Amino acid sequence: MNNFWLSLKTDIFFGKGQISVLGKNLLKAGAKKVLLAYGHGSIKKNSVYNDIVKELKDAEIEFCELSGIDPNPRISTVRKGAQICRQENVDFIIAAGAGSVIDCCKAISAARYYNGDPWDFFLRKTSIKKALPLCTVLTLAATGSEMNAGMVISNEETGEKLASGSMKLKPRFSILDPEYTFSVPKNQTAAGIADITSHIFEQYFSYPTFSTVDRMSEAILKTVFHYGPIVLDNLEDYEARANIMWAGTIGLNGLLSTGKEGDWATHLIEHELSAKYDITHGIGLAILTPHWMKHVLDDSNEKIFAAYGRNVWNIQEKNDRKAALKAIENTADFFNSIGVPNSLSQLGIDSSRFEEMAESALKYNKIGRFKELSKEDIVKIYTESL
Amino acid sequence: MNNFWLSLKTDIFFGKGQISVLGKNLLKAGAKKVLLAYGHGSIKKNSVYNDIVKELKDAEIEFCELSGIDPNPRISTVRKGAQICRQENVDFIIAAGAGSVIDCCKAISAARYYNGDPWDFFLRKTSIKKALPLCTVLTLAATGSEMNAGMVISNEETGEKLASGSMKLKPRFSILDPEYTFSVPKNQTAAGIADITSHIFEQYFSYPTFSTVDRMSEAILKTVFHYGPIVLDNLEDYEARANIMWAGTIGLNGLLSTGKEGDWATHLIEHELSAKYDITHGIGLAILTPHWMKHVLDDSNEKIFAAYGRNVWNIQEKNDRKAALKAIENTADFFNSIGVPNSLSQLGIDSSRFEEMAESALKYNKIGRFKELSKEDIVKIYTESL
Numbered sequence: 131m132n133n134f135w136l137s138l139k140t141d142i143f144f145g146k147g148q149i150s151v152l153g154k155n156l157l158k159a160g161a162k163k164v165l166l167a168y169g170h171g172s173i174k175k176n177s178v179y180n181d182i183v184k185e186l187k188d189a190e191i192e193f194c195e196l197s198g199i200d201p202n203p204r205i206s207t208v209r210k211g212a213q214i215c216r217q218e219n220v221d222f223i224i225a226a227g228a229g230s231v232i233d234c235c236k237a238i239s240a241a242r243y244y245n246g247d248p249w250d251f252f253l254r255k256t257s258i259k260k261a262l263p264l265c266t267v268l269t270l271a272a273t274g275s276e277m278n279a280g281m282v283i284s285n286e287e288t289g290e291k292l293a294s295g296s297m298k299l300k301p302r303f304s305i306l307d308p309e310y311t312f313s314v315p316k317n318q319t320a321a322g323i324a325d326i327t328s329h330i331f332e333q334y335f336s337y338p339t340f341s342t343v344d345r346m347s348e349a350i351l352k353t354v355f356h357y358g359p360i361v362l363d364n365l366e367d368y369e370a371r372a373n374i375m376w377a378g379t380i381g382l383n384g385l386l387s388t389g390k391e392g393d394w395a396t397h398l399i400e401h402e403l404s405a406k407y408d409i410t411h412g413i414g415l416a417i418l419t420p421h422w423m424k425h426v427l428d429d430s431n432e433k434i435f436a437a438y439g440r441n442v443w444n445i446q447e448k449n450d451r452k453a454a455l456k457a458i459e460n461t462a463d464f465f466n467s468i469g470v471p472n473s474l475s476q477l478g479i480d481s482s483r484f485e486e487m488a489e490s491a492l493k494y495n496k497i498g499r500f501k502e503l504s505k506e507d508i509v510k511i512y513t514e515s516l
Numbered sequence: 517m518n519n520f521w522l523s524l525k526t527d528i529f530f531g532k533g534q535i536s537v538l539g540k541n542l543l544k545a546g547a548k549k550v551l552l553a554y555g556h557g558s559i560k561k562n563s564v565y566n567d568i569v570k571e572l573k574d575a576e577i578e579f580c581e582l583s584g585i586d587p588n589p590r591i592s593t594v595r596k597g598a599q600i601c602r603q604e605n606v607d608f609i610i611a612a613g614a615g616s617v618i619d620c621c622k623a624i625s626a627a628r629y630y631n632g633d634p635w636d637f638f639l640r641k642t643s644i645k646k647a648l649p650l651c652t653v654l655t656l657a658a659t660g661s662e663m664n665a666g667m668v669i670s671n672e673e674t675g676e677k678l679a680s681g682s683m684k685l686k687p688r689f690s691i692l693d694p695e696y697t698f699s700v701p702k703n704q705t706a707a708g709i710a711d712i713t714s715h716i717f718e719q720y721f722s723y724p725t726f727s728t729v730d731r732m733s734e735a736i737l738k739t740v741f742h743y744g745p746i747v748l749d750n751l752e753d754y755e756a757r758a759n760i761m762w763a764g765t766i767g768l769n770g771l772l773s774t775g776k777e778g779d780w781a782t783h784l785i786e787h788e789l790s791a792k793y794d795i796t797h798g799i800g801l802a803i804l805t806p807h808w809m810k811h812v813l814d815d816s817n818e819k820i821f822a823a824y825g826r827n828v829w830n831i832q833e834k835n836d837r838k839a840a841l842k843a844i845e846n847t848a849d850f851f852n853s854i855g856v857p858n859s860l861s862q863l864g865i866d867s868s869r870f871e872e873m874a875e876s877a878l879k880y881n882k883i884g885r886f887k888e889l890s891k892e893d894i895v896k897i898y899t900e901s902l
Contacts, residue, residue, distance in 0.1 A: 131758055133531025138524040144774065145519025341742060342762045345735035353727045372517055376728045376774070385771075388530065388762070 131340035131389030138383060140277045141303040144376065146368070148305050149181045149267065152224075153189030155303055159263055161222035164193040165215055167235050168226045171197065176313045178269060182226055194218045196238075199227065202284045202291065202404050202411070203234035208248045211238035215262060223264035225301070228322075229273025232266050233281035236299040239264050249285055251294045254494070258296035266304040270314050271375040272322030272412060274329060274382025276304040284405055291405035292494070306379065308371035316362055320468040321412030323358045323374060327351060327464075328415040329382040332394050335426075335434060335500045340389040347386050348441045350377045355442070358468050395498035396422045399508050402487035409477050416470040417477075420462035421514040426501040427454055474515050484512040517726035517775030524769060526663045527689040530762065532754070534691050535567045535653065538610075539575030541689055545649060547608035550579040551601055553621050554612045557583065562699045564655060568612055580604045582624075585613065588670045588677065588790050588797070589620035594634045597624035601648060609650035611687070614708075615659025618652050619667035622685040625650050635671055637680045640880075644682035652690040656700050657761040658708030658798060660715060660768025662690040670791055677791035678880070692765065694757035702748055706854040707798030709744045709760060713737060713850075714801040715768040718780050721812075721820060721886045726775040733772050734827045736763045741828070744854050781884035782808045785894050788873035795863050802856040803863075806848035807900040812887040813840055860901050870898040 143151050156164065166182060173179040186193050196211050214220065215238060225235035239262035241248035250256045266276045275281065280295035314322070334347040354377050361370035380386070399422075400414040427435055432454045439445035439457025447453040466472055474480075488508035497503045503511070529537050542550065552568060559565040572579050582597050600606065601624060611621035625648035627634035636642045652662045661667065666681040700708070720733040740763050747756035766772070785808075786800040813821055818836045825831035825843025833839040852858055860866075874894035883889045889897070 131531075131755070133534060134528075136528040136530070142520075142522040142774075144522070145517075148519060340759070340762075341739045342736065342759045342766065345738050346732050346766075349731035349735040350728065352731050356727060369517070372775075373726070373728045376726075380728065380732075380771075385766075388528075389758075 131338050131343075132391065134388045136384055136388055137297060138277070138385070140301045142277065142306060142379065143303060144306045145372075146307055146309050148307050149185060152182065152265075152267070152305060153185040153191065155265070156186075156191055156222060157189050159222060159302055161191055163218060163220050163222075164191055165196055165211070165218070165220040165223045165238075166193050166226060167196040167199060167211060167223060167231060167238070169197070169199045169201070169228070169231050172313065173226050173269060176310065178226060178267060178310055182224060182267060194220065199231045199234045201228075201230050202408055203230045203237075205237075205249050205283050205285045207234055208237040208241050208283060211235070212241035212248065215242040220262065223262055224267060225264055226267040226269065228268070228270035229275040232273070232275040232301070233283060235264050236261075236275070236281040237283050238262075239299060240296065252283060252285070252292035254294075258298055261296065261298040263302050266301045267310070268304060268306050268375070269310050270318065270322050271311055271371070271378035272325040274326075274378055276301060276306065277379050277383040282401065289405055290490070291401040293401075306375055308368055308375050311371050311375060312366045314365070316365065316469065318410070319365065320362060320470050321410045321416070322378065323354060323412070323468055324416035324465060324470055325412035326374070326378045326381045327354055328396060328412070328419055330386060331419060332397060333387045333390060333392050334438065335431075336391045336393045337500065338390065339434065343386055343388050343390060344437075345441070348438070350381055350386070351442045353377050355464055358464070362468055391499045393498055393500035395500070395503050398495065398497050399487070399491050399503075399511060402491050403474070403479065406483055406487060407477065407479055409479075413470050413477070416465040417472060417474055417515050418511060420458055420465070421511050423458045423461065425507065425511050425514070426498070427458070428501070431500065474512070481513060481516060484509045487512065517724050517729075518777065520774045522770055522774050523683060524663070524771070526687045526769075528663065528692060528765065529689060530692045531758075532693055532695050534693050535571060538568065538651075538653070538691060539571040539577065541651070542572075542577055542608060543575050545608060545688055547577055549604060549606050549608070550577055551582055551597070551604070551606040551609045551624075552579050552612060553582040553585060553597065553609060553617060553624070555583070555585045555587070555614070555617050558699065559612050559655060562696065564612060564653060564696055568610060568653060580606065585617045585620045587614075587616050588794055589616045589623075591623075591635050591669050591671045593620055594623040594627050594669060597621070598627035598634065601628040606648065609648055610653060611650055612653040612655065614654070614656035615661040618659070618661040618687070619669060621650050622647075622661070622667040623669050624648075625685060626682065638669060638671070638678035640680075644684055647682065647684040649688050652687045653696070654690060654692050654761070655696050656704065656708050657697055657757070657764035658711040660712075660764055662687060662692065663765050663769040668787065675791055676876070677787040692761055694754055694761050697757050697761060698752045700751070702751065702855065704796075705747060705751065706856050707796045707802070708764065709740060709798070709854055710802035710851060710856055711798035712740055712760070712764040712767045714782060714798070714805055716772060717805060718783060719773045719776060719778050720824065721817075722777045722779045723886065724776065725820065729772055729774050729776060730823075731827070734824070736767055736772070737828045739763050741850055744850070748854055777885045779884055779886035781886070781889050784881065784883050785873070785877050785889070785897060788877050789860070789865065792869055792873060793863065793865055795865075799856050799863070802851040803858060803860055803901050804897060806844055806851070807897050809844045809847065811893065811897050811900070812884070813844070814887070817886065860898070867899060867902060870895045873898065
């Protein structure tokens with residue numbers, strides 16, 4: 131395994147009613163004027179918005195609001211949020227929502243102190259020197275953004291969707307109440323589950339192998355595969371929601387990549403899809419993943435796919451290649467079982483922009499550390515996903 | 517699962533050569549005068565002591581030393597260390613060694629600012645209000661103290677061995693270089709492995725069940741059971757040492773008890789053995805564990821033991837009780853396979869103090885949350901372990 135540095139600074143408050151620690155922890159962090167940021171108002175349909183406002187009022191903390199953050203959050207919203215933070219002298223941000231809201235707030239927190247345009251962070255023109263502290267109140271188990279340093283933002287002008295990050299963006303604390311995810315509809319719940327599994331795959335299918343970490347990844351996958359169908363059958367099953375929620379956080383807080391490189395090819399080629407067609411990230415991942423697996427499987431890595439099959443799916447097949455193929459089949463079946471679309475054509479996407487997207491995906495990065503993908507590889511994976 | 521708060525503040529620098537970050541991180545933490553604390557000099561037989569001193573000198577940080585910390589660290593050493601910190605105006609502690617050294621340093625860091633006797637922390641007469649910051653350079657994979665808030669100290673006057681803790685005691689950072697454990701002899705390596713497995717058992721065999729976390733515990737157990745014999749066969753196998761080391765840290769950093777109660781009966785009744793007979797903690801745990809398992813196994817929990825057997829040992833037996841008993845047998849066989857003694861009599865311990873130890877174990881705490889143990893239960897487990 132590789133050497134690594136692990137810094138898990140975000141405190142987690144997990145469980146029903148944990149919103150009750152919000153005011154106290156904001157005061158402890160010295161918050162005086164808070165930006166409460168959220169999406170298109172689902173937090174007003176359940177109790178989340180009111181619960182947060184009550185905490186703020188009880189703690190006598192002033193706040194202003196930014197609403198309307200999109201599922202693929204936009205750089206224009208980041209600019210707007212940073213402007214509000216400057217005008218209102220905001221000293222702390224509450225990101226109340228899914229990963230999109232959290233990512234947008236991370237970008238706002240850094241943009242607040244940056245004189246240039248915040249898209250520079252994503253073009254790697256500058257690094258993040260300073261950021262407002264933030265916390266999260268999570269309402270969807272999916273991205274893991276609630277305990278990590280990363281963010282993904284879309285640029286509606288250039289049609290790009292790019293990632294960036296900094297240790298300075300790690301939430302100070304995150305409140306994870308599984309009940310806050312009860313009202314997430316079935317299709318979004320399924321997309322979140324697909325996102326979680328994909329995060330783990332990106333880290334699991336990578337070199338070097340590291341048993342302690344790889345076995346943990348298998349553990350989280352087993353949990354998600356077990357509770358995925360259960361939560362979709364009963365959206366208010368607390369135990370299932372709690373398991374999916376905690377799995378989602380651990381799935382991308384850094385632990386499962388300790389000592390490993392990570393692959394991230396599927397994410398990077400999916401970002402092109404959601405940038406160009408504004409599709410749900412998790413759905414794009416679910417469609418691409420089995421095709422990515424089939425495409426990269428070869429003699430050099432079939433043992434890893436076979437281990438995945440045996441340890442996660444309890445496949446007893448002795449032949450590595452057969453076990454690997456069965457594992458990939460099970461993965462596709464799982465995505466089908468949670469009701470997500472299994473082809474790009476179902477989303478109205480045709481092959482017309484595949485070349486363009488493959489080129490765009492390769493514009494800033496090499497793609498794939500488990501197996502590097504050429505433009506032709508990427509077009510092939512898109513085509514097989516049609 | 518229960519609600520929980522998780523705060524993993526300790527940064528981890530893992531891998532060969534990571535000592536090179538020590539000076540820089542001490543400076544970043546503002547350290548001006550460091551106490552370098554260690555045990556009976558094994559760090560002078562390998563390169564650890566020299567590596568640390570070089571880092572301190574290169575960073576131009578003054579330091580003083582405390583050596584001779586015992587494997588079951590004593591409250592008298594804590595008092596001595598606190599005295600040195602006061603006299604020498606120490607503002608940062610480096611704990612270079614195994615869990616015993618780290619625990620002793622944690623107690624010293626709190627005792628430094630406490631006007632009463634530090635044994636008060638362990639008698640719960642006072643809580644820890646302030647502590648010196650500390651870091652660790654780990655030389656034995658075992659206790660997990662390098663990333664947690666706990667400590668266990670022995671009182672040689674009263675014959676007690678008690679635990680205490682505070683979030684203020686969490687190491688700022690820990691350097692985990694698997695090569696620093698190469699020189700740990702076979703018997704101590706095995707005792708460390710036994711300690712790690714026991715930590716995971718204490719958390720795994722507890723209520724409520726929580727799949728995300730329980731599956732992770734199984735993952736870590738699988739790794740330890742796999743690499744235990746490998747590392748004992750070749751004490752300088754980097755991959756095996758690294759896996760055992762990271763497993764040991766994750767095994768007791770809080771993650772595997774999220775949402776769960778923990779049992780800790782085996783630890784508490786073992787503490788009596790090492791307090792009275794000064795035996796190696798891990799050896800005591802290895803002897804007691806299979807007998808604790810057999811003693812507490814009943815209709816209400818056999819499913820959990822069976823899950824352990826199936827998920828960790830790949831036992832295919834359908835009947836829960838039979839799978840549970842086979843899992844316990846495998847556990848005992850594992851401890852035998854790593855060459856640790858399997859009976860108290862092998863350590864020269866007879867039944868003469870069993871009653872006294874059982875009473876002492878129950879003096880401050882109820883014992884066992886997975887299954888509460890009476891004095892009679894404890895005596896029976898000791899007796900079966902003879």
